[in-house]
Amino acid sequence: MTIIDFIHALTEYDFLQKSLVTSVMVGIICGVIGCFIILRGMSLMGDAISHAVLPGVAISYLLGINFFIGAVATGLLTALGIGFVSQNSRIKNDTAIGILFTSAFALGIILISFLRSSSDLYHILFGNVLAVRPSDMWMTLAIGLIVLAAIFLFYKELLVTSFDPTMAAAYGLSTRLIHYLLMTMLTLVTVASLQTVGIILVVAMLITPAATAYLLTNRLSRMIFLSAGLGTISSVVGLYFSFTYNLSSGASIVLVATALFALVFIFSPRHGLLRKWKSAKKELTT
Amino acid sequence: MLHAVEVDQLSVSYFETTALERLSVRLTSGQLIGIIGPNGAGKSTFIKAIMGLIPAEATSIRLLGQSAKQARTQVAYVPQRSAIDWDFPIRVIDAVLIGCYPQLGLFKRPTKQHRMRARACLDRVGMLDYADRQIGELSGGQQQRVFLARALAQEADLLLLDEPFVGVDAGSEGVIIDLLRVLRDEGKTILVVHHDLSKAADYFDTLLLLNRRIISVGPPQDVLHADLIEAAYGNPLAFLQKVEVSS
Numbered sequence: 001m002t003i004i005d006f007i008h009a010l011t012e013y014d015f016l017q018k019s020l021v022t023s024v025m026v027g028i029i030c031g032v033i034g035c036f037i038i039l040r041g042m043s044l045m046g047d048a049i050s051h052a053v054l055p056g057v058a059i060s061y062l063l064g065i066n067f068f069i070g071a072v073a074t075g076l077l078t079a080l081g082i083g084f085v086s087q088n089s090r091i092k093n094d095t096a097i098g099i100l101f102t103s104a105f106a107l108g109i110i111l112i113s114f115l116r117s118s119s120d121l122y123h124i125l126f127g128n129v130l131a132v133r134p135s136d137m138w139m140t141l142a143i144g145l146i147v148l149a150a151i152f153l154f155y156k157e158l159l160v161t162s163f164d165p166t167m168a169a170a171y172g173l174s175t176r177l178i179h180y181l182l183m184t185m186l187t188l189v190t191v192a193s194l195q196t197v198g199i200i201l202v203v204a205m206l207i208t209p210a211a212t213a214y215l216l217t218n219r220l221s222r223m224i225f226l227s228a229g230l231g232t233i234s235s236v237v238g239l240y241f242s243f244t245y246n247l248s249s250g251a252s253i254v255l256v257a258t259a260l261f262a263l264v265f266i267f268s269p270r271h272g273l274l275r276k277w278k279s280a281k282k283e284l285t286t
Numbered sequence: 287m288l289h290a291v292e293v294d295q296l297s298v299s300y301f302e303t304t305a306l307e308r309l310s311v312r313l314t315s316g317q318l319i320g321i322i323g324p325n326g327a328g329k330s331t332f333i334k335a336i337m338g339l340i341p342a343e344a345t346s347i348r349l350l351g352q353s354a355k356q357a358r359t360q361v362a363y364v365p366q367r368s369a370i371d372w373d374f375p376i377r378v379i380d381a382v383l384i385g386c387y388p389q390l391g392l393f394k395r396p397t398k399q400h401r402m403r404a405r406a407c408l409d410r411v412g413m414l415d416y417a418d419r420q421i422g423e424l425s426g427g428q429q430q431r432v433f434l435a436r437a438l439a440q441e442a443d444l445l446l447l448d449e450p451f452v453g454v455d456a457g458s459e460g461v462i463i464d465l466l467r468v469l470r471d472e473g474k475t476i477l478v479v480h481h482d483l484s485k486a487a488d489y490f491d492t493l494l495l496l497n498r499r500i501i502s503v504g505p506p507q508d509v510l511h512a513d514l515i516e517a518a519y520g521n522p523l524a525f526l527q528k529v530e531v532s533s
Contacts, residue, residue, distance in 0.1 A: 156395065163376060164369075170361065
């Protein structure tokens with residue numbers, strides 16, 4: 001099947017359109033939030049929060065409430081727990097992250113296994129974008145708009161707390177508040193990404209496009225747009241492969257993002273491998 | 287006489303170790319003040335404590351005649367170079383523009399006027415030609431000047447600089463100290479954490495010699511005495527050796 005067939009299928013099948021809209025939105029918001037995650041050196045935290053959403057999803061099913069509420073609750077509780085453990089003991093932050101997110105995740109797996117079939121667990125863990133329901137799509141769009149609006153409104157604060165948190169704190173900005181704002185957005189983005197890439201791989205969508213953009217520009221504003229663009233491309237191309245060759249949607253999307261990263265890692269005009277080798281050679285010859 | 291910094295009974299401890307112990311000091315405004323002392327004496331801790339960045343106990347901390355909390359937008363801080371991620375995707379001009387943030391409220395964006403102010407501040411430190419560079423592309427001295435420009439953009443009356451001359455070439459060091467003197471003459475109070483004793487007498491109007499508590503405070507000729515240096519460093523030659531090396 002060719003790309004033309006894919007486009008034809010897009011016009012034909014309603015479910016495919018919904019998948020496309022949803023995965024594009026996920027690509028954008030993951031790309032945008034991801035920039036702040038990697039610049040703050042919080043990649044592991046991104047991984048942690050996305051996993052910590054699982055017990056919340058399970059509890060929500062159990063109580064019959066919208067799984068957003070549960071997901072945000074356990075995601076934030078885990079973020080608070082990590083902060084509490086690392087601030088109140090000699091345990092380092094990354095160790096605290098390791099302990100708490102695996103516990104939350106383990107709890108989630110047990111809860112889910114009580115409640116639902118293993119195929120549901122599989123979909124939550126790995127995503128199944130081709131099964132997006134209209135309600136999922138609207139929810140993803142709504143989350144996307146909220147997250148983008150928050151980033152737009154707090155851009156200045158996010159920038160200064162990422163770049164120079166000491167100065168931010170010195171002039172009275174609550175770096176802790178901004179941290180938990182970002183953690184809230186992270187849980188929202190994870191929930192929005194459940195259908196497309198799933199819990200396990202959402203961290204790739206947070207980190208890889210942002211890291212790719214980071215190698216392409218020296219300006220945060222451009223990095224954010226590039227990252228969103230790269231996330232979108234990964235989503236669309238990944239969806240194409242997933243639909244055409246019947247592959248796991250999350251895995252396809254992530255591998256496209258990785259391929260883009262590899263290209264940029266080698267060829268980036270500013271920070272690419274080739275550029276580094278060339279300038280190293282120049283230094284040797286002069 | 288107005289005091290830029292008034293601290294009473296300031297103590298800071300990290301877990302079981304005491305970093306600063308019942309420290310009281312008054313520093314006159316409009317001066318260039320050096321904070322000196324051996325490694326681990328609590329110099330940076332002192333600065334961070336008066337800014338309210340770390341938990342501290344004190345009977346009172348007043349900056350510029352106000353409570354530390356009220357004064358905080360009028361206090362500019364220039365961090366140690368090692369505290370900054372120099373690969374951060376930010377241009378020189380945008381880093382300076384951050385100096386305007388404390389005056390902007392939530393949700394407010396820097397305007398054209400703020401950008402003009404940032405450019406003017408960059409010009410004052412002689413770095414306007416580098417406005418569009420990424421901050422990591424500059425030398426150590428240039429980076430320090432950019433952060434000084436940021437402090438200028440903040441239009442603060444009290445400037446706190448943490449080891450501004452570390453990893454800075456002699457030329458930039460001269461530019462920075464000249465600029466600090468100009469700012470002092472404009473009436474600003476400048477506190478500099480400094481470890482090179484040999485130049486301390488040259489650079490500062492007042493020295494604050496610390497080692498967990500205040501060993502001495504006053505004009506350099508009074509503070510740089512062998513017995514006081516010994517009390518702080520445990521070695522009277524700490525000062526003499528450094529002077530010999532530099533002369």
